[in-house]
Amino acid sequence: MKRSGEFEWISRYLSPLAGENSFQLKDDAALLPVPDGSELVVTQDAVLENIHFLSDDPVDTVAQKALRVNVSDIIAKGAKPFAYSMALGVPDSWEDHEMLRFCKGLEADQQQYGLSLTGGDTYRSPERLCVSITMFGTVTKGQYKSRMGARAGDLLVVSGTIGDGAIGLKVATGELLVKAGEAKNHLSAYRLPNPPLPLAKAIANHATASMDISDGLLGDCRKLCEASNVSARIERSQIPLSGAVEKQIKADENLWDAVLAGGDDYQCLCTVSPEQWQAFQIAALDDGISVSEIGKITGDGASKIYLTNNGVSLSQTVESFTHF
Amino acid sequence: MKRSGEFEWISRYLSPLAGENSFQLKDDAALLPVPDGSELVVTQDAVLENIHFLSDDPVDTVAQKALRVNVSDIIAKGAKPFAYSMALGVPDSWEDHEMLRFCKGLEADQQQYGLSLTGGDTYRSPERLCVSITMFGTVTKGQYKSRMGARAGDLLVVSGTIGDGAIGLKVATGELLVKAGEAKNHLSAYRLPNPPLPLAKAIANHATASMDISDGLLGDCRKLCEASNVSARIERSQIPLSGAVEKQIKADENLWDAVLAGGDDYQCLCTVSPEQWQAFQIAALDDGISVSEIGKITGDGASKIYLTNNGVSLSQTVESFTHF
Numbered sequence: 001m002k003r004s005g006e007f008e009w010i011s012r013y014l015s016p017l018a019g020e021n022s023f024q025l026k027d028d029a030a031l032l033p034v035p036d037g038s039e040l041v042v043t044q045d046a047v048l049e050n051i052h053f054l055s056d057d058p059v060d061t062v063a064q065k066a067l068r069v070n071v072s073d074i075i076a077k078g079a080k081p082f083a084y085s086m087a088l089g090v091p092d093s094w095e096d097h098e099m100l101r102f103c104k105g106l107e108a109d110q111q112q113y114g115l116s117l118t119g120g121d122t123y124r125s126p127e128r129l130c131v132s133i134t135m136f137g138t139v140t141k142g143q144y145k146s147r148m149g150a151r152a153g154d155l156l157v158v159s160g161t162i163g164d165g166a167i168g169l170k171v172a173t174g175e176l177l178v179k180a181g182e183a184k185n186h187l188s189a190y191r192l193p194n195p196p197l198p199l200a201k202a203i204a205n206h207a208t209a210s211m212d213i214s215d216g217l218l219g220d221c222r223k224l225c226e227a228s229n230v231s232a233r234i235e236r237s238q239i240p241l242s243g244a245v246e247k248q249i250k251a252d253e254n255l256w257d258a259v260l261a262g263g264d265d266y267q268c269l270c271t272v273s274p275e276q277w278q279a280f281q282i283a284a285l286d287d288g289i290s291v292s293e294i295g296k297i298t299g300d301g302a303s304k305i306y307l308t309n310n311g312v313s314l315s316q317t318v319e320s321f322t323h324f
Numbered sequence: 325m326k327r328s329g330e331f332e333w334i335s336r337y338l339s340p341l342a343g344e345n346s347f348q349l350k351d352d353a354a355l356l357p358v359p360d361g362s363e364l365v366v367t368q369d370a371v372l373e374n375i376h377f378l379s380d381d382p383v384d385t386v387a388q389k390a391l392r393v394n395v396s397d398i399i400a401k402g403a404k405p406f407a408y409s410m411a412l413g414v415p416d417s418w419e420d421h422e423m424l425r426f427c428k429g430l431e432a433d434q435q436q437y438g439l440s441l442t443g444g445d446t447y448r449s450p451e452r453l454c455v456s457i458t459m460f461g462t463v464t465k466g467q468y469k470s471r472m473g474a475r476a477g478d479l480l481v482v483s484g485t486i487g488d489g490a491i492g493l494k495v496a497t498g499e500l501l502v503k504a505g506e507a508k509n510h511l512s513a514y515r516l517p518n519p520p521l522p523l524a525k526a527i528a529n530h531a532t533a534s535m536d537i538s539d540g541l542l543g544d545c546r547k548l549c550e551a552s553n554v555s556a557r558i559e560r561s562q563i564p565l566s567g568a569v570e571k572q573i574k575a576d577e578n579l580w581d582a583v584l585a586g587g588d589d590y591q592c593l594c595t596v597s598p599e600q601w602q603a604f605q606i607a608a609l610d611d612g613i614s615v616s617e618i619g620k621i622t623g624d625g626a627s628k629i630y631l632t633n634n635g636v637s638l639s640q641t642v643e644s645f646t647h648f
Contacts, residue, residue: 023470023471023472023551026471026472026550026551027470027471027472027535027551028367028400028401029365029366029367029397029398029401029461030365030366030367031364031365032363032365032366033363034358039356040355040356040364041353041355042353042354042355042356042409042442042443042460043352043354043409044410044411044443044444044445044456045411045445046411046413046445046454046456048413048447048448048449048454051447051449051450073352073353074353076352077351077353079353085366085367085458086368087368087369089370089372089454118366119367120368121368121369123370123372123375123376124375125372125452125454126375127451128449128451130370130372130413130449130454132368132370132445132456134366134368134409134458137353144355146347146351147347147350147351148347148350211351211352223350226350227350227351
């Protein structure tokens with residue numbers, strides 16, 4: 001096996017990714033500067049081989065996805081991500097070239113999202129690659145958006161398109177067969193979600209509540225409703241779909257389950273008052289992010305999701321992905 | 325299998341551990357308040373079953389050790405720990421009573437060290453329990469102690485006693501056989517290290533450089549020397565030992581290897597100028613922490629460790645634990 005020692009890996013591959021308050025990863029900890037007038041936001045999500053990603057996913061995209069699922073949480077709170085800490089469980093099968101490629105993925109996304117590494121930990125994880133990222137962001141004082149602020153009458157809004165990740169996973173596992181030329185797009189949607197970085201500002205300024213969609217649109221919407229003690233009406237025909245997903249759904253209506261409840265979207269689910277809706281749309285579009293109204297919040301405190309298709313009630317049993 | 329769902333586990337067992345800016349873990353992220361005049365310190369260490377702890381270690385002590393290895397890093401920087409985020413990989417074998425006991429361990433140490441949970445992640449980790457903790461502390465602005473500040477002439481100082489964890493591991497694995505009545509103490513030293521919380525203030529006020537000893541006294545001392553571009557002389561007879569470890573070493577001199585290079589100490593290794601040494605000792609003893617001078621920093625920039633026993637040079641080949 002061609003593998004350098006643990007400390008060599010840290011100094012060769014990880015130190016170049018460190019930020020200026022991280023002592024080139026030569027210290028036990030790092031300082032996290034918080035500008036005056038800002039608050040620090042923290043979130044942590046881990047990804048494990050064959051649980052959150054597949055063994056044949058390229059390791060650079062695994063690194064990127066590990067960052068992006070966390071970036072997604074920070075953006076949804078109206079905050080700007082700036083740094084992350086990482087505990088990396090390295091499988092026994094890894095050689096130097098895997099570590100190099102993994103770190104190339106980190107580097108690419110550090111540039112794309114404006115991040116630096118604060119530090120963390122590397123350790124042996126014999127069977128499975130495990131990447132546990134803790135992500136830090138800053139938000140203007142008082143503008144953090146929780147799940148708790150949704151009010152009756154608010155519009156229910158999502159960014160981007162929904163279902164690409166879940167349909168992509170079906171293609172990746174072979175459960176859904178598509179034409180050779182179409183597979184690449186689907187796989188890429190699953191492996192490399194695109195959390196809408198520029199939307200953070202519009203969320204901070206105009207949303208009443210916000211979260212990211214990771215476990216499934218319906219289930220995540222229910223969590224937002226429970227936190228805010230409201231219910232929601234969702235009109236399925238208003239859910240924004242990519243051309244690729246629309247095509248698959250036309251061929252098989254059952255794929256709606258994956259779109260509605262599959263998760264892996266990493267788009268934002270926000271509530272916006274009707275008075276702020278226009279300003280929110282303009283702010284989003286100014287930054288190149290599409291946003292769509294998919295329903296409304298109702299005052300009914302039962303935390304229910306009422307799903308319709310062209311106004312006709314639908315029953316939906318599966319709402320989200322759960323680990324156990 | 326008697327196991328509740330993922331979201332039930334979070335609300336039943338983890339939410340009660342959450343701090344006031346963590347939205348009862350019902351949000352995607354948390355706010356981390358930093359008092360004026362303070363800086364935020366962050367560190368992250370993960371522990372994996374049968375890599376960092378043994379499968380038959382009680383799960384409450386696994387939880388405590390996962391916290392304490394991180395508390396140890398924060399203290400060594402002169403900072404006061406106050407909060408942590410956790411990604412918890414739950415093995416398929418776990419039932420509710422394991423989760424309950426694990427959280428009892430977290431709760432006990434939250435009280436002991438003044439911590440609260442900010443949030444994190446739970447996921448399936450089929451073969452092995454995995455606990456990835458990111459720990460946060462605050463330090464007075466400008467008083468963070470890195471590994472970089474050691475100067476020629478400084479005294480080399482450790483807190484507590486050295487080698488208890490490494491000897492305890494040998495007892496736990498059956499490599500070292502001890503009398504039945506003695507095993508408990510050794511096991512406890514390995515499972516439940518005692519990072520010296522009150523020493524943070526003395527370190528912040530009086531040390532020139534500081535780190536915790538986790539991978540082995542000699543290897544960690546070398547890292548400090550490399551970061552500070554100095555060397556160190558260590559007199560083995562001055563290394564503080566517990567009565568239990570002293571007894572084992574008297575029976576087998578070879579156990580010095582474990583004491584010097586075994587790690588799992590979670591005590592502080594500091595450098596202190598001769599002028600500050602008395603004030604450092606008084607501050608430490610006032611807070612009930614014993615500190616011992618074990619050697620001196622020399623100006624030689626070779627980052628070497630010169631080990632002596634009663635003044636006679638010793639050669640030492642193994643310096644620290646490394647994962648790969």
